[in-house]
Amino acid sequence: MAIWESIPEQFQMVLIILAQVLAVTIVVTLCVAYLTLAERKVIGYIQNRIGPNRVGPKGLLQPFADVIKLLLKEVVVPSSANRFLFVIAPLLSITPALAAWAVMPLFPGFTLANINAGLLYVLALTSLGVYGVILAGWASNSKYAFLGAMRSAAQIVAYEIAMGFALVAVVMASGSLNLGEIVEAQAGGAGLLNWFWLPLFPLFVVYFISGVAETNRAPFDVAEGESEIVAGFHVEYSGVTFAIFFLAEYANMILISALTAVFFLGGWLSPFQGLFGEDSVLGAPGLFWFALKTAFFLFCFLWFRATFPRYRYDQIMRLGWKIFIPVTIVWIFVLGAMIAFQVPPWFA
Amino acid sequence: MLENYLPILIFLLVGAGLGGVLLLLGFLLGRGGKDAQKLSPYECGFEAFEDSRMKFDVRYYLVAILFIIFDLEIAFLFPWAVALDGLGMFGFLTMAVFLLLLVVGFIYEWKKGALEWD
Numbered sequence A: 001m002a003i004w005e006s007i008p009e010q011f012q013m014v015l016i017i018l019a020q021v022l023a024v025t026i027v028v029t030l031c032v033a034y035l036t037l038a039e040r041k042v043i044g045y046i047q048n049r050i051g052p053n054r055v056g057p058k059g060l061l062q063p064f065a066d067v068i069k070l071l072l073k074e075v076v077v078p079s080s081a082n083r084f085l086f087v088i089a090p091l092l093s094i095t096p097a098l099a100a101w102a103v104m105p106l107f108p109g110f111t112l113a114n115i116n117a118g119l120l121y122v123l124a125l126t127s128l129g130v131y132g133v134i135l136a137g138w139a140s141n142s143k144y145a146f147l148g149a150m151r152s153a154a155q156i157v158a159y160e161i162a163m164g165f166a167l168v169a170v171v172m173a174s175g176s177l178n179l180g181e182i183v184e185a186q187a188g189g190a191g192l193l194n195w196f197w198l199p200l201f202p203l204f205v206v207y208f209i210s211g212v213a214e215t216n217r218a219p220f221d222v223a224e225g226e227s228e229i230v231a232g233f234h235v236e237y238s239g240v241t242f243a244i245f246f247l248a249e250y251a252n253m254i255l256i257s258a259l260t261a262v263f264f265l266g267g268w269l270s271p272f273q274g275l276f277g278e279d280s281v282l283g284a285p286g287l288f289w290f291a292l293k294t295a296f297f298l299f300c301f302l303w304f305r306a307t308f309p310r311y312r313y314d315q316i317m318r319l320g321w322k323i324f325i326p327v328t329i330v331w332i333f334v335l336g337a338m339i340a341f342q343v344p345p346w347f348a
Numbered sequence B: 001m002l003e004n005y006l007p008i009l010i011f012l013l014v015g016a017g018l019g020g021v022l023l024l025l026g027f028l029l030g031r032g033g034k035d036a037q038k039l040s041p042y043e044c045g046f047e048a049f050e051d052s053r054m055k056f057d058v059r060y061y062l063v064a065i066l067f068i069i070f071d072l073e074i075a076f077l078f079p080w081a082v083a084l085d086g087l088g089m090f091g092f093l094t095m096a097v098f099l100l101l102l103v104v105g106f107i108y109e110w111k112k113g114a115l116e117w118d
Helices: A002-006 A007-047 A062-072 A082-102 A118-139 A143-174 A180-182 A202-212 A239-264 A287-307 A313-340 B003-027 B058-082 B085-110
Strands: A105-107
Touching: A007 A062, A007 A082, A007 A105, A007 A239, A007 B003, A062 A118, A062 A239, A062 B003, A082 A118, A082 A239, A082 B003, A105 A180, A105 A287, A118 A143, A118 A180, A118 A239, A143 A180, A143 A202, A143 A239, A143 A313, A180 A239, A202 A239, A202 A313, A239 A287, A239 B003, A239 B085, A313 B058, A313 B085, B058 B085
Parallel strands: none
Antiparallel strands: none
């Protein structure tokens, strides 16, 4: 403790924050690792297989075996690639996917960075992810990578508009850009009926589907499209550079699921708030509820992948531009009317 | 106020650091010989035909331009949405006019076929 007290106060603060950041990063990274295993297991059982079960008890050590394998593989940088951009692109993917967690309200009263512009920060960082994809596709100097990057960029950009409109509605309903305050605005005696998913139902659906499209997950995975353009933007990546793109994709899935839980399902609020009271085990808000809601959306990601065939590209663009954008604009008007007439229980 | 943003800076550095460490480990641990065939761009076993930075469909460009317009509208909507409680009916109707103008533009794009992909 003597050493700790000899450190100047500002440095103590920085060290405490660093420890918290590292803790969150490690937990998120572990979640990513086990999400990859969960995906293989869930899809396995959906397809009547049992999935990986060899490494460790019931296959529980599989993610670590994968990481070690990928670390030991050769990193190939194609001769015609732009070396600097080629290596920097995976970093540009992973950094925003992790750093967005800085403003996430994890449990009551705790957010790493409790800033007033939290939602804008999230919007900015989730938009940055597209740069990693474009740079990877362009720097590879390969036709498949280039095609994949073009498709992916246009798709992400199209769905971001619908996402932005849905977020505008969340801000209208909660009156705040602070993610913690958005969660608190959904608290109330009616429990899960008080959350924004009900008054914002179409936007809730639009937001989550846009999230699936933004992360380039099936059925919107034309950017990878194994059967047409091999692997899309990361076709030239091998070993650890590929592993980082993989990590970023799964980190983004967890991020989108957590954000959907925060914006529409009341984050750490308990669904039984009014039923059991805040003091009981089931009624108390906490990290448990947040994790449970996030896990539900993650399961939906895997379920979609196992169930739906891949969309055609023109269908993807039609869904984004011609269905989602009109729906969101109309619902912003409806929501404005609901707020103006103070419809209970949400806007009373 | 500003110190609330310190965790964000630290998180950005940690995020980039994690990626950097992984990259470094990969370059140090990864092994294997390199030859011209392995380093050439992948093209189903053929020699690459032409430069891969080829012409691309103009519609991608169109999508990017439409995106900028709409994203700007969303940026306009955010401060209004935060202040909606204090603005009351007048504030709502003002933005309704703005959104209507946006919708007129959107219908024009739609009828012009800018949103068609095939």
